[in-house]
Amino acid sequence: MTQNARTIKVDFLARVEGEGALTIRYKGNEPKSVELVIFEPPRFFEGFLRGRSQLEVPDITARICGICPVAYQMSSCHAIENAAGACITPEIRALRRLLYCGEWIESHVLHMFMLHAPDFLGYPDAITMAKDHGDLVKASLRIKKAGNAIVNLLGGREIHPINVCVGGFYRAPTPSELRTLVPELMWSKTALAELMPTLAGLPFPDFERPVELVSLKHPDEYPFNEGRLVSNRGLDISVHEYERHFEEQHVAHSTALHSVHLGHGPYVVGPLARFNLCFDQLRPFAKRAAEAASLVPPLLNPFKTLLVRGVETLHALDEAIAIIEAYRQPASARVEVPVRAAVGMAATEAPRGTLYHRYQVDAQGLIEDAKITPPTSQNQKSIEDDLFAIAKRLPEMSHDAATKLAEQTVRNYDPCISCSTHFLRVRLEHE
Amino acid sequence: MKAKKPKLAVFKLASCDGCQLSLLDCEDELLAVAGAVEIAYFLEATSRIVKGPYDLTLVEGSITTEHDAERLRQIRKQSKKLITIGACATAGGIQALRNFADVAEYARVVYARPDTLKTLATSTPVAAHVAVDYELRGCPVDKRQLLEVLNAFLNGRPPRIGSHSVCLDCKRKGTVCVMVAHGTPCLGPVTHSGCGALCPSYTRGCFGCFGPSASAHPAALRPALTQLGKTEAEVARLYATFNAAAPAFAAEHQTLAKRKEPTT
Numbered sequence: 182m183t184q185n186a187r188t189i190k191v192d193f194l195a196r197v198e199g200e201g202a203l204t205i206r207y208k209g210n211e212p213k214s215v216e217l218v219i220f221e222p223p224r225f226f227e228g229f230l231r232g233r234s235q236l237e238v239p240d241i242t243a244r245i246c247g248i249c250p251v252a253y254q255m256s257s258c259h260a261i262e263n264a265a266g267a268c269i270t271p272e273i274r275a276l277r278r279l280l281y282c283g284e285w286i287e288s289h290v291l292h293m294f295m296l297h298a299p300d301f302l303g304y305p306d307a308i309t310m311a312k313d314h315g316d317l318v319k320a321s322l323r324i325k326k327a328g329n330a331i332v333n334l335l336g337g338r339e340i341h342p343i344n345v346c347v348g349g350f351y352r353a354p355t356p357s358e359l360r361t362l363v364p365e366l367m368w369s370k371t372a373l374a375e376l377m378p379t380l381a382g383l384p385f386p387d388f389e390r391p392v393e394l395v396s397l398k399h400p401d402e403y404p405f406n407e408g409r410l411v412s413n414r415g416l417d418i419s420v421h422e423y424e425r426h427f428e429e430q431h432v433a434h435s436t437a438l439h440s441v442h443l444g445h446g447p448y449v450v451g452p453l454a455r456f457n458l459c460f461d462q463l464r465p466f467a468k469r470a471a472e473a474a475s476l477v478p479p480l481l482n483p484f485k486t487l488l489v490r491g492v493e494t495l496h497a498l499d500e501a502i503a504i505i506e507a508y509r510q511p512a513s514a515r516v517e518v519p520v521r522a523a524v525g526m527a528a529t530e531a532p533r534g535t536l537y538h539r540y541q542v543d544a545q546g547l548i549e550d551a552k553i554t555p556p557t558s559q560n561q562k563s564i565e566d567d568l569f570a571i572a573k574r575l576p577e578m579s580h581d582a583a584t585k586l587a588e589q590t591v592r593n594y595d596p597c598i599s600c601s602t603h604f605l606r607v608r609l610e611h612e
Numbered sequence: 613m614k615a616k617k618p619k620l621a622v623f624k625l626a627s628c629d630g631c632q633l634s635l636l637d638c639e640d641e642l643l644a645v646a647g648a649v650e651i652a653y654f655l656e657a658t659s660r661i662v663k664g665p666y667d668l669t670l671v672e673g674s675i676t677t678e679h680d681a682e683r684l685r686q687i688r689k690q691s692k693k694l695i696t697i698g699a700c701a702t703a704g705g706i707q708a709l710r711n712f713a714d715v716a717e718y719a720r721v722v723y724a725r726p727d728t729l730k731t732l733a734t735s736t737p738v739a740a741h742v743a744v745d746y747e748l749r750g751c752p753v754d755k756r757q758l759l760e761v762l763n764a765f766l767n768g769r770p771p772r773i774g775s776h777s778v779c780l781d782c783k784r785k786g787t788v789c790v791m792v793a794h795g796t797p798c799l800g801p802v803t804h805s806g807c808g809a810l811c812p813s814y815t816r817g818c819f820g821c822f823g824p825s826a827s828a829h830p831a832a833l834r835p836a837l838t839q840l841g842k843t844e845a846e847v848a849r850l851y852a853t854f855n856a857a858a859p860a861f862a863a864e865h866q867t868l869a870k871r872k873e874p875t876t
Contacts, residue, residue: 195659198629222626222676223731228718229709233849240819244706244854247630247752291636295657306658308646318643326639337810339637340630340752341821344814351816588659597629 264525286328
């Protein structure tokens with residue numbers, strides 16, 4: 182960066198989901214402010230949900246995000262079942278985990294190889310990268326497809342699945358249908374495990390920042406659909422207590438709402454949090470791959486989330502195969518969900534982190550009030566804090582390299598700006 | 613001598629990202645598509661930006677801000693052919709629910725300081741603002757149809773995409789009619805083809821993701837839906853989703869909204 186430059190500005194962040202911008206302002210060589218600006222138009226999902234039937238919710242909330250619609254459907258279903266006092270069967274629970282495995286695989290692999298890896302290897306995108314690293318890109322597309330195939334079969338289609346309903350599924354697949362998925366899942370598992378050493382050799386910036394990490398935790402399994410909310414700083418609560426501990430606040434320097442852990446401050450959700458808090462619950466296959474790549478908790482370098490996504494993808498591939506092998510078709514694909522006036526809440530682990538939903542339902546089964554807190558809302562303050570910390574290094578770099586590193590720092594979190602725009606205070610800052 | 617590749621651009625307005633993601637979900641075809649065109653603007657996939665004009669532009673999302681309306685006019689000027697992808701760009705999408713309500717009320721529900729928001733009272737399709745060369749439907753679009761449209765435009769032929777109802781596709785697929793066999797209410801008779809008649813093959817009634825078919829007449833379907841147990845309020849809500857502002861669907865849910873008994 183030249184001596185007289187005072188601002189690093191990225192007008193359109195690329196390789197993130199949705200549209201945002203980034204500004205770092207300096208006084209001399211000292212960073213003064215960092216802003217992650219969201220200029221996606223506001224969307225009004227919580228408003229649209231009022232007056233809708235509780236059964237319509239998962240189809241509507243899926244439309245918040247085309248990248249992680251399964252996460253929205255899962256949190257919606259669990260929260261409404263919680264309000265209604267409905268209990269799903271073990272078979273439905275297993276199918277939901279399988280569906281979530283599919284979304285984790287396709288979303289993580291998309292981010293690792295198409296959005297994030299080009300940063301480390303010095304390409305504008307995966308397609309250009311394919312000219313020099315054809316086998317890597319082709320393998321990644323094949324793994325991504327194996328994940329999408331799960332969502333496609335179980336959900337009906339990859340984006341905005343149609344087979345999910347409150348209480349379970351419209352139709353449960355037959356065991357033989359599910360078994361068609363196994364060969365590609367097996368191939369993907371081996372292929373990704375073989376790629377991990379290469380990925381571990383990527384040039385990761387040396388960067389660590391002490392943060393509070395928050396995720397669901399389940400005693401027996403890596404968290405998808407249930408667990409208690411825990412942190413590395415002593416938090417251990419039931420999901421029902423979420424709103425007593427976390428609050429979206431208006432921060433003076435920013436136009437966006439930031440979610441904070443009351444009495445503690447900003448925190449991080451997502452792969453890094455899950456890996457550090459739930460390492461022991463990883464399937465042995467994924468754990469061995471992590472250890473082989475020298476990945477063990479505590480791991481606080483956000484640039485290495487690329488590798489953590491790899492470990493989580495291996496876990497999801499292995500878990501998907503195990504679920505399919507143990508699968509018995511349930512007699513009924515869904516349980517009855519009674520109607521009663523109540524409030525229900527749930528959190529599940531979206532690929533990007535904890536996704537919290539709360540619904541207030543009336544005696545007719547219509548939604549009176551809804552609250553949705555996506556992962557990117559919770560990570561936004563920490564993304565800015567990472568940027569502030571990394572900003573101190575940028576003045577010594579060329580403007581181009583500095584801008585790239587700043588963008589990469591945002592990309593570490595795989596932020597989903599589309600998701601975020603129904604709750605973020607939006608500032609339209611255009612020139 | 614190598615011919616110059618056509619320049620492809622992908623732009624996003626108010627949307628969930630899902631329709632442009634459909635392109636990246638074409639795992640088997642992505643590298644072939646990228647070989648046939650120059651990807652000149654596609655922020656979700658690349659940080660490389662090539663200036664227009666563009667030979668083929670895909671637009672996802674609806675117009676909900678004055679800024680996006682102006683941006684869209686600039687995009688049109690830069691685009692030889694402009695194709696809308698998905699229900700938001702083609703019909704205003706789920707955001708168009710605001711067209712039938714008070715947007716200020718929605719803003720108060722979602723945002724603590726609604727006065728700071730810059731948003732229009734309506735969500736409108738791209739064609740309400742600029743000329744459009746082709747509209748691809750669906751919430752989300754079907755990726756096979758997306759590839760067909762790209763293929764057609766790159767080869768200067770009309771896309772082979774029908775505008776008939778989902779019913780016909782069920783018959784072709786041999787899917788048993790969920791209304792007749794199971795008594796499940798279904799919007800298949802009035803919904804545009806394109807998804808591959810997905811829901812009925814999962815024993816679910818169609819819920820209209822692809823908007824109205826060419827000759828849709830929802831009022832004629834109404835008695836069949838109410839006979840199967842749907843209240844008129846439920847039928848109205850069935851049309852008031854991802855294609856709420858598509859004329860045939862809008863007419864039906866607005867007719868029913870007016871007839872709705874006042875709640876006691």
